[in-house]
Amino acid sequence: MIRLSTRDASFTRDFAALVDARRESDADVTRDVSNILRSVREEGDAALRAFTQKLDGHDLDDGGWSIPLADCAAAFDALDPVLRDALELAATRIRAYHEKQRPAGSDFTDEAGVRLGARWRPVDAAGIYVPGGRAAYPSTLLMNAIPAKVAGVERLVVVTPTPKGAINPLVLAAAHLAGADEVWRIGGAQAIAALAWGTDRIARVDVVTGPGNAWVAEAKRQVYGVVGIDMVAGPSEIIVVADGANDPDWIAADLLSQAEHDVTTQSILFTDSADFADSVVAAVERQLVELPTRDTARIAWEANGAIVLVDTLEQAMPLVDALAPEHVEIAVDDPQPLFDMMRHAGSAFLGRYTPEAIGDYVAGPNHVLPTGRRARFASGLGVTDFMKRTSFLQLDAAALAKLGPATVALAEAEGLPAHAQSVARRL
Amino acid sequence: MIRLSTRDASFTRDFAALVDARRESDADVTRDVSNILRSVREEGDAALRAFTQKLDGHDLDDGGWSIPLADCAAAFDALDPVLRDALELAATRIRAYHEKQRPAGSDFTDEAGVRLGARWRPVDAAGIYVPGGRAAYPSTLLMNAIPAKVAGVERLVVVTPTPKGAINPLVLAAAHLAGADEVWRIGGAQAIAALAWGTDRIARVDVVTGPGNAWVAEAKRQVYGVVGIDMVAGPSEIIVVADGANDPDWIAADLLSQAEHDVTTQSILFTDSADFADSVVAAVERQLVELPTRDTARIAWEANGAIVLVDTLEQAMPLVDALAPEHVEIAVDDPQPLFDMMRHAGSAFLGRYTPEAIGDYVAGPNHVLPTGRRARFASGLGVTDFMKRTSFLQLDAAALAKLGPATVALAEAEGLPAHAQSVARRL
Secondary structure (H helix, E strand, C coil), rough: EEEECCCCHHHHHHHHHHHHCCCCCCCHHHHHHHHHHHHHHHHHCCCCCCCHHHCCCCCHHHCCCEEHHHHHHHHHHHHCHHHHHHHHHHHHHHHHHHCCCCCCCEEEEECCCCCCEEEEEECCEEEEEECCCCHHHHHHHHHHHHHHHHHCCCCEEEEEHHHHCCCCCHHHHHHHHCCCCCCECHHHHHHHHHHHHCCCCCCCCCEEEECHHHHHHHHHHHHEECCCCCCCCCCCCCEEEEECCHHHHHHHHCCCHHHHCCCEEEEEEEEEEEEEHHHHHHHHHHHHHHHHCCHHHHHHHHHCCCCEEECCCCHHHHEEEHCCEEEEECCCCCHHHHHHCCCCCCCEEEECCHHHHHHHCCCCCCCCCCCCCCCCCCCCCHHHHHHEEEEEEEHHHHHHHHHHHHHHHHHCCCHHHHHHHHHHHCC | CCCEEHHHCCHHHHHHHHHHHHCCCCCCCCCHHHHHHHHHHHHHHHHHHHHHHHHHHHCCHHHCCCCCCCHHHHHHCCCHHHHHHHHHHHHHHHHHHHHHCCCEEEEECCCCCCCEEEEEECCCEEECCCCHHHHHHHHHHHHHHHHHHCCCCEEEEEEECCCHHHCHHHHHHHHHHHHCCCCEEECCCHHHHHHHHHHCCCCCCCCEEEECCCHHHHHHHHCCCCEEEEECCCEEEEEEECCCCCCCCHHHHHHHHHCCCCCCCCEEEEEHHHHHHHHHHHHHHHHHHHHHHHHHHHHHHHHHCCCEEECHHHHHHHHHHHCCCCCEECCCCCCCHHHHHCCCCEEECCCCCCCCHHHHCCCCCCEEEEEEEEEEEECCCHHHHHEEEEEEEEHHHHHHHHHHHHHHHHHHHHHHHHHHHHHHHHC
16 A cells, blocks of 8 residues: 655656556466457357366256256245345346436437438347356346346346356346346356357357456457447456545445455545544554455555545545546545546545445446546446447438538549449439 | 349348358458557657658658648638538538537436436547548548547547658648647557557547558557547448339449448348349449449449349348448338338438438438448447546435445345445444
C-alpha cells in the first residue's frame, strides 16, 4: 500500500506511476488459445471432450455433456429459503433496472420527404460464460443472463466448467432463475470456441459474455468479430472518495471488499483528512486479522492499495478521472456536486450508505463493468449488448429528386461511377 | 456469379455454401502488425517516421507531420461550389440524424427508496482513420467524425496516410467541415498504435474508428481494450430483394454500385421472377461495358455475385437473415411487410426509389455498417460508440435496511465475507 499526498514534491510523478501500473497478467496465452480455438473449430465435439478430460478432469461422455433444465429447477427448489428469496429479489431488481434500457428506435419523415429511422432487434442466441471453482458466482450469471432475456434473446446458452465433475448447485439455481435454455459442462478457451463456431452438439451463438481467466479473456478477444463480446476484462478496482466524517470501519470494509476478490485487485482511498486516513489504515489491519479471505485481501491491499491525501475532495475528482475506475464511492453527505465533476467511471455509489457490494447483488445496475481504465471509453454490460440496430431509409421519387444530385456529385468526386448511376438512372 | 433457385434439389447445400463463403483475406498479418505496434509503443515518433518513410515514401520531418487546420479550411473554400454544397448537405443531414441518437440516461428513485440511474458522457478524444489512395473517401470522414462531434467529443484526431507525400484535398475539406482538431499524415498499423498509446507528438485517444486495409483492421483488433474501436470490418455486401416490376437497369446499377468498391464485395439479387433475373443479368453485362470501374466490378460480380430465385419474396426473408447483410434493398411497392419479417441487416433501403448509394452520402444514417454477417450482432456506427455510460446508486439508511440482508446472504454464499461486512457494518 502506498500513501501519496498532492502536496508531495513528487506527487505528479508518483500518481502517474499509479495510473500506469499494469496489474494485468503478462502471461502470453495467445498461442495456446489459438491452438485450442483451431482444434475445436476443426474437430468439434471430439476436441471439446479431449480438452475437458485434460483440463477439467472428467469425461463428458460419461458424466453428461449438459445439465438438464430439470436439475437446475431442482437446485433452485432445494435452496435455503433465505438464499432463494435473496436471489429472487436480485433477479427482480436487475430485471426492472435493465427493462429501462430497452432502446426505443425511431421512425420519422423529414422535411425533404425522406423516411428514416432505426430499428432494434435482439440477437438470436447468446452464450454466457460462468467460471468454475471459487469464482463461480450465481450473481454474475444473473447479471449476464437477465439483460439478454430483457433484450428478447430466444436462446440463452450457459457454459460452465465442472472441475473433476463437480457441479455448483448455486450456479444451477441461478441458471434456472435467469431462464437459461441450455447449460453445457465445458469451460476455458474450448468453451468459447464452441459458442463462436458451434459443434455438432452445441449450436453457435451470436454474442458471448461473462468473466473468465486469462485463457477465456484471450479466447473472447480472438473470436471478437466472429461473435460479439461484452468486453476485455481485467482485474477489478475500487476508488473511495471520503471525507473525515465517515466511520473508518465502514470505509475499510469497502476497500477490503474489493481486495478479497483477487490478488490483482486495487483499492484506493482519496481523502482530505490525514487523521481519517490513519484511522482507515488501522481499521484495515484490524479487519484483516479476522477476515476469512485475508490471505488474498492482504496481498492485494499491500501490493496495489493506495491512499491519496488531497487538500479538498474537489481536487480528487480529476485524479479519479485519470484512473477511470470500475467502481467509485463518493462517501460524503452531499455527493452530487462531486459526482457532477466526474467524467470516467463504470459505476458510482453515492453517499455514506451505498457500499459498492450493494451494487454487486441486489440493487439493479449491472456489476459487469469496465476495468483497467477502460471506463474512459466502455460501459457496463447492458441490454443493447444483446441487440443490434438496423437503420432504414425510404424515399419516393420526389425525395430522391431532392437528394439525388448531391449524391451523384459526391459519388463522382469519389471515383464511384456505379454509385452515381444507381441514383442518376432513377432521376 | 451463381444462380440458385429454392426449387433446386441441391438448394439447401448450395445456399449454405453461399452463406459460409469467406471473402476475407487469409493474409496472416498478425505478426507484422504486432511488431509494428511494439515498435511505435517503444520508440514513438522515431518509429512513426521510419515506417512512414518505408511504407508511404516520404519524410515527415521534411514535409510536416500534421496538416494545419488552415490548410483544411482553404481546401474547403477551394472546392467546386457544387461539391461544397453537396458535402454541406451531407454533413447537415448526417448531423440531424445522429442528434436523435444521443442517449437520455436515467435518474429515478424506486419504491424501496433507492435512487438509481445511468449517465452518459462523451469520451475525451477520438481518432478517425481515413485511408489514403483510392479509398480516401470524404464521405467516410464525415460518417465517422460527425457522430463523435454530436457525442460531444472535445478532441477529434484524423490520421491519414499521404503516399509519396500527396495530400487529398477532398479529405482536407471534409476534415474542415467535420470539425477535426488535428490531422496527422500517418497511416497503417503505425497510425493505430500512435492513437492507442500516444507518442511525444501525438496524444493518445480513447476510441479509434474508420476503415482501412488488412493491416489497419488487424491493428485495431490488437489495440481493442487499450482503446475502444468501432468494429472489425470486412468486405462489403448488398442484397437486393426485388419483384419483376422493377426496371432491370436500376437494379443492375445497384448491384454494380457494390461491386465497384473492391473485388471482394458481394452483390446478391433475390427475386420471384426468372424473366426479371434474366433481364438484370443482361443489364449488368450492358452496363459493365461502359462502366469506368468495370475491371473491379466485373471480377467482384463474377466471383461473388449471386441470383437466388424464390417462389415468393416472403420466402426470401429468412434467407436474407441467414446472410445478415450490410445493406439490403427491398424494391417493391409496399416494402414494410417484408421489412417487418427481417431480423438481421446493417441498413435497409425501402421501395423502388431508395438506391443504396443514397445512404452512402446524404440521407443521414451512417454508412459504417457491420459486414460479413456481423449484422447478426453488430450495429452501424453511432453516437454511443463515442460515449460511455456510468451507472449510479444512492441509498439512505432506510433503503440499505431493505436491501442489505439479501446482499449479506448472497455475499456469504459466494464466499465473499468482506462484501458481506461492508453492508452488515452499516445495518
